[in-house]
Amino acid sequence: MALVNENYLKLKAGYLFPEIGRRVKGFSAAHPEARVLRLGIGDVTRPLVPAVLEAFHAGVDDLASAASFRGYGPERGYEFLTGILAEKAYAPLGVTLKPEEIFVSDGSKCDCANILDIFGLGNRVAICDPVYPVYIDTNVMVGRTGPVDAKGHYAGVVYLPCTAENDFTPALPDQPVDLIYLCYPNNPTGTVASLEQLKLWVDYALAQGAVLLFDAAYEAFITDPAIPRSIYQVEGAERCAIEFRSFSKTAGFTGVRCGLTVVPEALQARTAAGEMVSLNALWSRRQSTKFNGVSYPVQRAAAAVYSDAGWAQVKEIIDYYMGNARIIREGLGAAGITCYGGVNAPYIWLKTPQGMSSWEFFDRLLEECHVVGTPGSGFGPSGEGYFRLSAFGERENVEAAVQRIREKWGQ
Numbered sequence: 385m386a387l388v389n390e391n392y393l394k395l396k397a398g399y400l401f402p403e404i405g406r407r408v409k410g411f412s413a414a415h416p417e418a419r420v421l422r423l424g425i426g427d428v429t430r431p432l433v434p435a436v437l438e439a440f441h442a443g444v445d446d447l448a449s450a451a452s453f454r455g456y457g458p459e460r461g462y463e464f465l466t467g468i469l470a471e472k473a474y475a476p477l478g479v480t481l482k483p484e485e486i487f488v489s490d491g492s493k494c495d496c497a498n499i500l501d502i503f504g505l506g507n508r509v510a511i512c513d514p515v516y517p518v519y520i521d522t523n524v525m526v527g528r529t530g531p532v533d534a535k536g537h538y539a540g541v542v543y544l545p546c547t548a549e550n551d552f553t554p555a556l557p558d559q560p561v562d563l564i565y566l567c568y569p570n571n572p573t574g575t576v577a578s579l580e581q582l583k584l585w586v587d588y589a590l591a592q593g594a595v596l597l598f599d600a601a602y603e604a605f606i607t608d609p610a611i612p613r614s615i616y617q618v619e620g621a622e623r624c625a626i627e628f629r630s631f632s633k634t635a636g637f638t639g640v641r642c643g644l645t646v647v648p649e650a651l652q653a654r655t656a657a658g659e660m661v662s663l664n665a666l667w668s669r670r671q672s673t674k675f676n677g678v679s680y681p682v683q684r685a686a687a688a689v690y691s692d693a694g695w696a697q698v699k700e701i702i703d704y705y706m707g708n709a710r711i712i713r714e715g716l717g718a719a720g721i722t723c724y725g726g727v728n729a730p731y732i733w734l735k736t737p738q739g740m741s742s743w744e745f746f747d748r749l750l751e752e753c754h755v756v757g758t759p760g761s762g763f764g765p766s767g768e769g770y771f772r773l774s775a776f777g778e779r780e781n782v783e784a785a786v787q788r789i790r791e792k793w794g795q
């Protein structure tokens with residue numbers, strides 16, 4: 385009889401977003417007349433921009449003739465894409481990367497999970513609470529944790545609470561750790577980190593020999609030019625950090641699928657015997673064995689995001705979503721609901737009204753306002769009593785959702 389990976393049995397319930405989808409589906413089936421407004425999962429609604437579409441189509445056309453046809457591509461991504469990323473996404477930040485340090489993938493969610501393949505099980509992991517659930521769930525799946533306790537914390541994980549009391553900014557761990565997940569701009573709280581704050585983490589990681597797993601999926605939504613967009617803007621980060629980025633929210637690729645992971649050549653970790661090993665070489669080995677690259681037309685489309693026309697068009701959409709974020713933040717704030725985030729990030733993190741639990745508020749919001757959000761406790765125990773609204777959506781839906789919440793819970 386085949387044996388299962390019992391680590392999966394340690395996981396709490398289902399993955400957060402399908403669970404929300406299930407409840408919303410149930411509600412809609414029971415109330416087919418209700419116009420449900422979805423501000424739950426951070427999924428984009430605006431179509432691909434013209435420059436990206438044109439490149440996407442041209443990429444497909446290339447496959448139609450033998451002269452320009454492409455079969456398997458390079459596992460790391462085509463150089464036309466890694467090159468433009470180094471030049472347009474990183475060089476303007478003062479970050480010098482070689483194309484070989486950039487690995488194109490089908491999205492940062494997959495990479496945040498897959499990266500665990502190259503790290504030993506004995507590593508101690510530090511994870512913020514609340515947090516994007518993928519970081520914790522994938523560590524449970526590979527067996528790096530013990531069982532979950534009554535509060536919702538897994539044994540063996542060092543949790544870094546992010547609460548209103550510490551401005552949702554985690555303190556450095558009070559015990560040695562080897563892998564640290566950071567996400568800025570933050571999902572779910574919408575907070576950002578200054579250069580000084582990131583420097584604390586880089587200095588800590590260098591001193592400990594730890595590796596930072598830095599999720600920068602929302603960097604394009606930073607509006608304040610003083611806020612760093614990449615961990616590599618901090619000196620020394622190339623020796624202690626892996627960075628994940630995504631085209632999903634930046635350019636509407638949640639369905640198209642494309643992301644990138646930077647593993648600098650200077651980054652090393654050690655074997656149990658103390659030998660230093662290149663993480664770039666290990667990740668390359670992993671990708672070339674388990675991954676065959678992103679499709680050629682998608683990479684053409686992704687490269688067009690960084691063309692002059694593409695970036696101008698994409699920026700307009702980012703501004704549109706950030707306009708939504710402002711409407712939510714200001715609209716609910718003016719009604720007496722405490723809101724965080726939404727200035728340099730597309731997520732608004734709010735305190736649930738009347739001290740409701742996160743799921744209680746979720747159910748009442750759905751039933752009484754027909755609005756979907758994400759319960760804060762779904763991101764970890766410290767998210768209890770909070771709720772996340774996503775700014776990705778059509779303007780009229782966002783305005784209507786804010787109006788309905790104000791009417792019901794505004795003061």
Ligand code: MLT
Binds near residue numbers: 424425426571
């Ligand atoms: C979210 O809503 O947190 C994200 O859309 C989930 C994801 O990017 O996988």
